[in-house]
Amino acid sequence: MENIELRGFGADDRDWLVEQHSVHYAREEGFDESFGTLVAEILDAFLAKNDPARERGWIAWAEGRRLGSIFCVRLDDDTAKLRLFLLTPEARGRGLGRRLLETCMGFARDAGYRRMTLWTHESHRAAGALYARNGWSLVSRTPVVSFGQPNVEQHWSIDL
Template sequence: MQLSDLIIRTELKPGDLGYITYRHGALYSNECQYGIEFESYVAQGLHEFFSQYDAGKDRVWLAEYEGRIAGSLILMHRPGNAAQLRCFLIEPEFRGIGLGRKLMDLFMDFYREKGYTSCYLWTTHEQEPAIALYKRYGFQLTEEKPSTAFGKALTEQRYDLVS
């Protein structure tokens, strides 16, 4: 499989929000032992994204392979001309083909096109491959806090884009 075998769309369809929530819950439970609290957190974030959606400020990227979602990424507008990166997920069988870089390129292009002046994301210390990717795009660690919000002890981390 190659990156060129995937289609990337930017419009939500019925079922997408539930599917993104489901895959985050199932994947992070399997790979990181996160509890249902994490799935609820993702669902709340997606509800917030959809309820405040503004096509001129917000964007979702869904990578599909043969009609199946292989990856997701969201840019959500925030006060003060800021953007938040959310719901970044690459299905395991689609890792290593450049999909993460492709989604991040699209994210950064939209971020610049819309003239945002700052960008941040929250993740956990366990997401080392994603963190390495974020750092390549100019994100730097700005805050850390111990947490049990996802059903286990971990460190939540905030990364801000430093240009």
């Protein structure tokens, strides 16, 4: 899988991304349909009112197929939020996650943000390891029941 291209997220990517999140997290984590609903709401809000100078989404492509996504959105004037980071199973283990993360963080830095945050679940161990390797700090852990499953929410941050 060579020549992976990062393209800007567009409306034609929405349904694919909702489906990928819904299917993956139902299969891997037992999440209920409320997770797909949340992803759809996030994407619809992004499409309706994003500020292209300070917010962006990327879709990774190779050989005519989408392989993953990552988004940088505004939390406040100084803080960006990383959202909707996903790699399809066939894209994992090839350095694409690191490339997407570096692209997103570089954009946030260039857009004038001083820090980034993200929210995830402890069960996403590979993602947590990637964040830690790239200088992110685990800020908090909270036991929750979300999307129909017991889990531990994690909040991470990094100064840019």
